[in-house]
Amino acid sequence: MSSTMQVQEPLYIKFQDIIMKKIEAGEYLPGEKLPSERVLAELYGINRMTVKSAVHALETKGYLYRSQGKGTFVQKKDFHRLNLGLLSESENLGITAMVKSQGVKISNKILTRGVISGSHYFSSKLQIDFEKPIYSLHRIRYGNEEPIAVEYTYVPYQSFPGIELIDFKNVSLYDYMDSKGRMPVTFEQKFQIIEVSKKEGKYLELDQGQVVYYFEMVGLDENNTIVEYTESYTRTDKAEFIFEING
Numbered sequence: 573m574s575s576t577m578q579v580q581e582p583l584y585i586k587f588q589d590i591i592m593k594k595i596e597a598g599e600y601l602p603g604e605k606l607p608s609e610r611v612l613a614e615l616y617g618i619n620r621m622t623v624k625s626a627v628h629a630l631e632t633k634g635y636l637y638r639s640q641g642k643g644t645f646v647q648k649k650d651f652h653r654l655n656l657g658l659l660s661e662s663e664n665l666g667i668t669a670m671v672k673s674q675g676v677k678i679s680n681k682i683l684t685r686g687v688i689s690g691s692h693y694f695s696s697k698l699q700i701d702f703e704k705p706i707y708s709l710h711r712i713r714y715g716n717e718e719p720i721a722v723e724y725t726y727v728p729y730q731s732f733p734g735i736e737l738i739d740f741k742n743v744s745l746y747d748y749m750d751s752k753g754r755m756p757v758t759f760e761q762k763f764q765i766i767e768v769s770k771k772e773g774k775y776l777e778l779d780q781g782q783v784v785y786y787f788e789m790v791g792l793d794e795n796n797t798i799v800e801y802t803e804s805y806t807r808t809d810k811a812e813f814i815f816e817i818n819g
Contacts, residue, residue, distance in 0.1 A: 584625035587618060589692040591626065595635055595646055606636065606644045632769055632786075652743055679717065680741050683710040683775075687729055687736060694726045697790065697801040705729040709740055712775050721806040722775045754799045756791025763787055765808070772805045783808055 595599050607615065609623045627644055630636040637647050684776075688694070689705045707729045710728065713721045720764050725745065729735065731754055738748055764786045772779050784805045791800035 582623045582625075584619060584629065585691065585693070587616060587622055588626040588629050591630060592614070592635060592693055600646045602646050605642075606646070606648050608643065608819065614640075628769065629652060632766060633767075668811065677716050681712040681713045681714065682741050683712060683722075685709045685736070685740065694801065697728060697798075698728050699798050700728050700730075707735050709745065711740065715810065718810065719776045719807070720810045721804050722772050723802055723804045725800060725802040727800050728798075731797075748772060749799065754793050754797075756800050757794050758792045758796075760790040762789075776805065776807050778807065785811065 591600070591606075600606065606612070606627075609620050609627065612623045613620045627636060628681070629699070631638065631644075634647055636644050638644050686708060687705045688708050689703060691706065692702060694706050694708075695702045695704065700706075707727050708723070709723075709727075711723050711771045712719055713723060727735070727749075732749070732752055735748070740748075746755060765783050766786045768776065768778050768780065768784045770780050770781050772778075772784065773782065776784065785808055787804040789800070789802045789804065789805070790798055791802075793799045
């Protein structure tokens with residue numbers, strides 16, 4: 573008999589959820605200055621490094637921005653950042669789909685995997701109840717042994733019971749999902765070009781400040797049920813995207 577492996581969700585992600593909810597609820601308005609990291613740490617009873625990690629993650633996602641010497645603010649619409657919104661409703665722009673026809677050998681390094689629960693952010697992305705378990709899979713994707721992307725994928729655990737037993741170092745996630753009859757067939761995708769963070773830069777062998785493609789992808793199965801949420805950071809020198817705009 574197997575048991576489900578539980579992974580403790582990092583505290584900074586929980587704190588990130590709190591700040592995002594306040595922004596989405598209008599408690600923090602666009603352009604409004606956030607309390608300092610010290611004040612936030614005291615207010616929520618957590619250490620400043622946790623606050624710093626959460627704030628940096630929200631900067632990367634475009635929710636916050638820093639102004640030198642002034643503080644951290646809720647992001648207004650950024651006209652200097654490329655944001656093409658919905659790229660495609662019928663085609664996945666994931667790493668495997670991009671390179672499978674180009675003779676590139678894809679391999680994976682698993683950073684972390686397991687079942688999490690209690691995340692407002694990921695529950696809302698998957699449109700499931702807050703208390704429902706979520707399977708988390710974080711990977712570095714390699715093409716011909718060079719790092720191409722870092723992907724953080726989340727799927728509703730109840731749609732894929734036993735998923736924690738699968739070795740995704742060698743097994744394709746989509747092949748597995750297809751075998752369960754829950755293959756994503758339509759996709760909602762947000763695309764941005766952002767500066768790579770220190771963490772993702774280390775994974776991708778990039779210097780901090782270099783730019784990467786950032787994707788948020790929501791995958792829906794043939795019943796129009798969300799079965800995947802993925803955040804992907806892709807090296808711009810390893811991938812090229814061509815967009816067709818219909819007038």
